[in-house]
Each structure stands twice: as structure tokens, then as C-alpha cells.
Amino acid sequence: MITQRLFTGGSNRRVLVTALVLAAVAVLVPVLHLALPPSSPFHVPAYMVALVGKYLTYALLALALDLVWGYCGILSLGHGAFFALGGYAMGMYLMRQIGDRGVYGNPILPDFMVFLNWKELPWFWYGFDQFWFAAIMIVLAPGALAFVFGWFAFRSRVTGVYLSIITQALTYALLLAFFRNDMGFGGNNGLTDFKDILGFNVQAPETRAGLFAASALALALALLITSAITRSKYGMLMVAVRDAESRTRFIGWRPENIKVFAFTISAVMAGIAGALYVPQVGIINPGEFAPANSIEVVVWTAVGGRGTLVGPIIGALLVNGGKSWFTGILPEYWLFALGGLFIAVTLFLPKGIIGTWDSWRASRRDAAERARTKAEEDAAPPPVDPATGRPVRVEETPRAPSPGLSGGPAPQPAE
Amino acid sequence: MTVLRVLFVLVGLALSGAASAQVDDEAIRATIARFADSKNFRETEEIVRDLAATGDVRVERPLSALSDGNLSFRKSDRQVFIAPERGQTATLFDPLTGEAAGEAPKGDFTKVKVNNSLRRTIRDVISGLTLASPDPVVRLAAARTMFIAPDAANLEALDAAIAAETVTSVKISLEAARASTILVSDAPDAAKFDAIALLGQRGDRETLSLLTGFAARSQGDLQAAAQRAIDTIGKSLALWDIGQNIWYGISLGSVLLLAAIGLAITFGVMGVINMAHGEMVMIGAYTTFVVQSVIRSSFPGLFDWSLTIALPLAFLVAGAVGLALERGVIRFLYGRPLETLLATWGVSLILQQAVRTIFGPTNQEVGNPSWMSGGFQIGQLALTWNRLWIVVFALAVFGLLLYIFKRTAWGLQMRAVTANRRMASSMGIRTPWVDAFTFALGSGIAGIAGVALSQIDNVSPNLGQGYIIDSFMVVVFGGVGNLWGTLVGAFSLGIVNKFLEPYAGAVLGKILVLVLIILFIQKRPRGLFALKGRSVEA
Amino acid sequence: MSKSGTILYLDGVSVSFDGFRAINNLSLVLDRGEMRAIIGPNGAGKTTMMDIITGKTRPDAGEVYFDGTIDLTKHDEADIAMMGIGRKFQKPTVFESHTVEDNLVLALAGPRSIFPALFHRRSKAESEHIDEILATIRLEARRNDLAANLSHGQKQWLEIGMLLAQDPKLLLVDEPVAGMTDAETEETARLLKDIAKTHSVVVVEHDMHFVRELGVKVTCLHEGAVLSEGTLDHVSADDRVIEVYLGR
């Protein structure tokens, strides 16, 4: 059914095209990286593969945020926490794959535990030597946290900025917690010095290419799934909750359930993004929980256009590409640029790139349509209502350009 | 011996009574020089007693050095020095004044020999000397030493000192020292019961450990009495502990209040989420830094006035930045709280980076004026002046704001605009200006909070970041739109935090508080002092 | 008074906001299948009464029963809506980013949990029902337009359409004809009378012409309590009603 939905409707084309492009990139880039000699002009250098691979996981994170922010109106300032949790789950797996190749050569305990004089593995590290277990935890840890948190927050009808602030407090609390050595997650330094993933050397070009492909495909798949979700009746409900939460209650829906579900799905996507991120950058540390990181994700999404799915992906790629470029030439000024971006986007481009493009297109279409109806009207007599015999009122005011999903009207209280 | 000692104390007292007891240096130095010629311990002891007989407290220095084995004489000229050795060299000090006198190879010196009996004599002599000192501070210190490390041999000296003492506080200390000494002496049980009773009335930790030690080595009724005294002291100490925690909590609460109160205005009254609020605090702290730098380089005499000068300046600077922020960004975003949040976050990044570019990323040195440094003790409570002043200051700022809101025309206008913007504007209130100045006021308050926080925190570009989440928590917890809520919120969070810390540790305590707030919001989504009514239901 | 046979039973209900009594010992009984018009001056507590019935506001005291047996004070908004109480708000509230049709789809009776919604496909019966409703509320031509672009009156109608889609046992309709032309008002009256054949309805209105059109029992509220009850003629002849509401 979902697949069927995917292929209906015109605006869907963008999602489809993006997914196809991503799939193509997933194949092409690894091939160009591995098969061509470095001298070839089409060779993709290793640093590029790593960099873009990282961006793709960021894009997945932005897409996850878009699902809750763009469609459900939940501005989460704590999505970095889910990303980091997924990353830690993957990191724990990678740590256990090191085996006795660590500095201290302990076959069971990761180096930092030996360093801290721990004698045995804490219980929550059990099972992480198996990939399947780690994979489950990558989904479960962020998902469960989001579910519990969301269940509490949404049930008590915490909304708007209040919710944003407590999500920020959530990631801040986790930041403090993960900095502690006795939490058993490597404290300040986090987890690093990875060797193998699924038996392949994480440093090997083939592995890097594989991880790149996995990131691109995961993003494509996530895009298709979120697109299907937003297009379903449930997706309509998310938007309904975003615009008029209490109204949905009076027709029998439970906004809290709708939100918890979206929040949990989104957290899982963020966790998967984090899990793909860690082997590509080779480290995960508590810094990933920093509130500033989470809020940066928001600006990627805003730049691309929230509520457009494809927009956040473009936004994440653009902003991060810009960041790499900028920090290369003017490192001290990057924060000025980022800060300026926050301001500029909210003031001048509230719908983001894609949203602005859409409304520009819509207004052009409307203008054309108006011109056509005007011509027809001039030719034909005004339509008459058969019941009353009075001329039917024709909407004189030009139709407002379609607000689309991004620029929806301000939420209204039900009165 | 005891007779001698009493005599000696009496002599000492007589000397101290004769105000100027300055025995001339030469005589003392001559006595000290005799150490070099001492043949045995008995002779050395004689010299010690002669030194003590001068009644000059300065002889404590060579005597202590002797007791520590640091008194030596140069082989070549038999001159006596305090010469602690490190490795192959000895550092030389004048035996009387303690002035450094260079270094020399250790081999050039011979130590004046001491044994334990000599050490005991020295200690007795010294405490007798200091007990007899004309300076009450020295007498107090001597009493404290004898209290903490009692020695039965001191009893007579103490009795004599108590009899002669005129300063009440010193006398109390002396009596405590006597009681503690009685407990280690072979005095009759009746005297010991009295001593326990006297000690039981003191409530400090040292008495507690003293009595605990006594209880461990005594039996029967004495032990029971000591145990009772221990329990009473334990109870009173627990109370003092609670008091101390409350004080720490109040102190943290006042910091939170200062950081949050500006936010309570911009967020609570205007509904504007200002993520750059912490940076306003930072700007205030940097203003203090600049003021102090100017004062240090140009008007060093004014240093104690630096905070007083910085306060209005910080208010103006932060207020001006706030005004610019409101006019330049925020006013376009009214009614879009989430967008405001993002834009002001951007502003905070820019401000941080600007400060980093101008002043560098490291901590800046901001000094405490003299009236802000040091501390004092009330009972078992340790208070520091800077914390105390910050509490006072926070409350003063709070009172001032309350006054502005409740009693001035501007406050009325602010409240009117909060209640119903359109209505207020149609009644002729210039809402844009009310907005702009309310925002500037909130920012200015953050600026003066920065002046206060510069006294207890590192002044770095990240200063504000550390406060923003906490301040939001205070405002959310206290209830938006209510200054009293902010006050209660700040102090209760501060106190809860400090009470959790001993059990959970600082970080975990903080995490627990965050979790508690999240749970609290479950119950009261609008905070402690929530506004009610239709306008807030969305 | 017995609760059996009633669709709505309010007895001794009071609620106050910060000391202000919006509803004061209000008692009101609606029989199954009955339509009732409620009038009263601004601030009489009409909307607040609906808030209480739909679970938005909890009463401080009093009994509120639905269908004779269900204690509404123990349920929340979504529960109450699912039991069969539908509400049209005084200020029309529709989902503005959705099309007219989708607004109806969301309101359509059916399961209200996540997974059915995720995998929902519209059945033929549902489509037909929606067509029917669209015809009834005369918005067929606008079915694919965004609700945000409807006029005030059309939004009112869309809300009534959503009520129909919900198919509740009891409809609470708050000021349905505010901002409508006379013809539209008549039309709405006809529609409501139609609905009342199969449902119980409570209508709040200030438009006396419209209330007369409905031709049902009228309750006049004042300061949170019933001032007068009976036929419109009876009520409008009541001195107190004239005093506080109708004017001389």
C-alpha cells in the first residue's frame, strides 16, 4: 500500500527524484573512488568520500527533525541526543570489536576501563560484541528514550517553546551524564580507536566506500518512508495537530499519541544516522550531546525548508558544505556566518529554499489560472445558484498563494 | 618543674602587663648564640628556659626550629641559623626575625641536638609564652592549639591564664582548652564530668572528635556522659549542616535569580524567547573586566569602586545591545516564538564570537574588591562576603523590578501590553516602544547580573552558555509571567540542588534537578505560579 | 429527576475561574432526540457549558451525565468525542493546511489509533459518505481547496460538515450562523432541523430570527444559570429575559 502511495501525486516527484539520485550516488561514488586511479579526473578522493558520507548522515538527522518539526510542529532542540545515543550504541560495538588490540591488550575490557582500573565489563556493555544486538540497541536506545520522554511531555500537553526548552534540557542532562567517567561510556574522551566493523577494517577504502553507500541508501530509504508517512492519513493528522492541536481532540483523536509516535520514529531515524556517522568519523564523545549541536540541526532544516522532506536534506548538505569551505578559509568567522544564517533564515527565508521555491511556483500558477478564469468570466454570464436564483458569489479576492506545509498558518486555539 | 612553670607564667604575665616587654634583641641573640656551645641536652634545656624567661614571644621561632631539628650553627663562626635542609644544601634564615639569609652547603653546619624530653619542654614553654602574650590574637591561637591537642602538662598554665584573662572570647576558648586538657589528665571524675558538660555546650566538629576520642578510652558513667554530649553535639551539628546547605542553596539561588530575572521579563512578560540572554550576562561581566582594566592601569586607588562603576555601565551596554537586538531582529518575529528562539540563538553565536575575537578565548581576570573578599563565621556557618553581597544584590534587583512593574507608569504599560497588545495600542500606548524598552530593561538586568557573576565565575566567552538552560528552567519552573514565581523558582531550585549534591554529587545532582523539573512540568505545565485564563490556553 | 431517557443531564454544575463564577449551579436536561436552543447575553456561560460537556473544562461541582449513564467529568476530550459528542466551535476552527475534503476525512467516524491511520485507504463507502456531506454543506466545488482559503461562513459550514462526518449522538453547535446572510441562515436552520431528526442537538445562538426558525424549546442562560426555559414565546415574554437580554 505504501509503495502504491509513493507513486501517486505530482509533488511526490521531487521525493522520488531525490531518492533516485541518492541511490545513484550510493553506487557511483564508491565506484569512482575505488575503481579509478587517483590520477583520473573522475576519481573521488578518500577525504571526499568521508566528508560527504558524514554529511549524508547529517542529512538523515535533519530529515528526522523535519518529520517532527515540519509536520508535527514539535521543535525539538534535543535531536542531537538521539543521534549521539545511536552513535554510542555503534561505538560500543566497535569498541568491543577491538578485542585485545587495544593499548592495554585486554581482550574484554576497552582501554578506558582498564585505565580506570575496572575489573569487569559493566552489564550494559554485554551483548555489544554482536552486531545484531548493537543494531537493535541503535534503534531501541533512542526510540525508548524518545517514547518515554514524549509520553510524559505530550501527555501533560507541554507544547511550543516549553517543549523546545525541555528537549534542550534533556540533551544537556545527557551531556553532563556522559561526561562522567563512572557512567561507563568513556567519559570525556568517548569511544574511539576503532579497528573493525563487521570484520572489515574501518580505515580501508572499501569499508569507507561501503559505509558511504550505506549512508546514502539509508537516507534514500528514510526519505521514501517519511514521504509515505506524511502522505498517509496519519501524516494528515500530524499536520492537523501542528495547526490546531486541541481541535483534533474534539473529533476524537489523541494528539499525544500522534506526537509520541512521530517523535519516536524520528528519534530512531536520528539514532540510525548517528550509528552511520560514528564509524565514518572514527569517534563518538559527549560533545555530540551539546545543545549547540542539536540547534544547528534546526538551522539545516530551516535553510532547506521545513515540512518539505527534501529541503532539510539539501539544507544539511549546503550548510555543512559551506561550513567546511568557510572553516577552510576563515575559521574564526564561521560562527559569525552561522549566527547570521540563523537570523537571515528566520527573517528573510522562513519557508526555506524549497518552501520559497514552491510558493513562488504556486503564485505563478495561480496568476496564470486567474488570467484564464478572468477571460472565461468575461465571456460567460455569472453562474446562478439553481436553488435561490441568486448569482453565486464568486471569490473576488485572489487566492492566497498556497501556504504549503512549510508556511502553514499560525496555530489557532480552538474556542 | 610545675612550680617553675607557674612561676614562669606569672613572670610572663607580669611582663605582658608591663606593656613594653621588649627585651632588647642583643640579649636574646646572645642567649641563642649559646646553643652553639651547648655540650649536652641539660645545657640545651637551660638555654631554652633562659630564652623563655625573656618573655618575648619572638623566641617561639628559634624554639620551634629547634624542636623540628632545623636549628644549626655554622662550623666556621659558630653563628646560629634556622637552616632546614633540602638535599645537599641548607636554606638559611635568621633565627629571630626569620629573614632569609641565603643558602649554603649542608656540610658547613652542625645541628643543635634535641631529644623528646627537650621537645616537650619546648612545647610547654612555647604555649606558656603564647598564653602570656600581650596580643589576644596570639593567646586565642594558643588556646585553640591546646584545645585541639590537649596535654595534661598544660593544666596549670591554663588555670593561671584563665585567672588572668580579661577578654571574654579568649577566656571562653581558654576554658574549653582547659576542659579538653582535663579529659586527658588524671583529674578526678567529678572534674571530668564538669569538663564534658562544658564541652557539650560547644557544638563544633573538633569538640565532637575530641569527645569521641574520650568516649572510646573511658568507661562507665564517664563514657555515658561523653556519649550524651556527643549526641547533642551531633544533633546541633546536623542542624548547622542543614543551615549551611540552605545558605549554599540561597547563594546558588541568588545567582540563578540574577541570571533568570532578566529572562523572566523578556520571556515571561513579553513572551520572547531570548537565547542570547546568557550573552547579555557575559557582556555585563566583560564590562566589569574592562572597567577594572582601566582602573588598574589609570586609577589604582579606585579599585574598590570598580563594581559600583561597572554596574551602571553594564546596564547601559547590555541594555543597548538588547535594544538593538529588539529593533533589529525580534520585532519582526513577534507571535512566532520558535523563530525568535532560532534567531536569538544566532545572535548569541555572533556575540560570543565577537567577544572571543576582541578579548581572546581565555578566561579574563576579574578581581574582587576588598569588601567582596574574605569571609566570616557565624556559629558553625561559614559565609563569604562575595556570596553574601550577591544575595543582597539579587534581592535588591528583584525589589527594584517589582517596584517598576507594580508602581510605575511604565510598568503599567508593560503589563497592559502583555495582557492585550491590540487593546493597549488602541488606547494610545506606543506598543513598539514599550516592547523595545522592556526588552532593553531585561537585557540591562542581565548585564548587571554579569557584574555580580564576574565575582564568582570565570569570565570567558562561554560564561552565558552556562546559565541559559538553568535560567530557562527557573522561569519555566516558577511560572511564566510572574516575578514572584521566578524568585521562588530560583531559590527552591538552588536549595534543592545543594541538598542533592552531597548525596548525588554535583553533576548527578544537576541532572536530577533537570529530571525533577521535567517531571514537575508534567503536573503543572505552566509552572508554580501559573497565569490562568483563556489567553494562555492554546 | 431521572437520568434515564436523557441524552444530556447537567445538575448543579458550577465552575469558577480565579474566583469568578462562570457557571453557577446550572441544571439542564436534554431528552434523547431533542433539539434545544440556548440563548443568553454575552458572558452568560454558554460556551463554558459546552467546554464542560466536552471535557475541556472540569466543573468544580455538579453532575454531568451523557446518555443517562456516562459520567462525563471522568473522561477527557478525545474520549468524550468518541462516545458521540460532537462540537462546532464559536470561532470556526478547521484544519487550515488541509483541503476541505481532507478535513472531512479526518473527522470521519472510525478507529482513532495510529496504525489504522498509517495504513488507511479510503473505502468506497467512505468516499460516498464524503460526497454526500460535501453536497449537504454545498462545498463540492471547493473540495480540493485549502480550508484556509474558505470564507468565514464556509468555514462554519465545513465545521458542520465535520460534525456530520463524525456522526455523533449529540451535537453541540456554538453560534452557527454568526456572519451569515439571511438566506444562508435559513439554509443552516433547515440543515440543523434535518440533522435533529436523527440526532440530539444543542444550538447556541444570538440570532432570534434563527432560533424562531428552529422552532424548538429554548433555554435562556444568565450569569451561569438558567433564567428561563420553554417555548420561544414563553421565554421572550419573561420579564427577566427582557431585562437582561432582549431589551425593551
Ligand SMILES: Nc1ncnc2c1ncn2[C@@H]1O[C@H](COP(=O)(O)OP(=O)(O)OP(=O)(O)O)[C@@H](O)[C@H]1O
Ligand atoms: N478559561 C477561562 N478563564 C477565565 N475566565 C473564563 C474562562 N472561560 C470562560 N471564562 C469567563 O466565563 C464567562 C462566560 O464565558 P462564555 O464564553 O461561556 O460566555 P458565552 O455565554 O459563550 O458568551 P458569548 O455569547 O459572548 O459567546 C466569561 O465572563 C468569560 O470571561
Ligand SMILES: [Mg+2]
Ligand atoms: Mg460563547
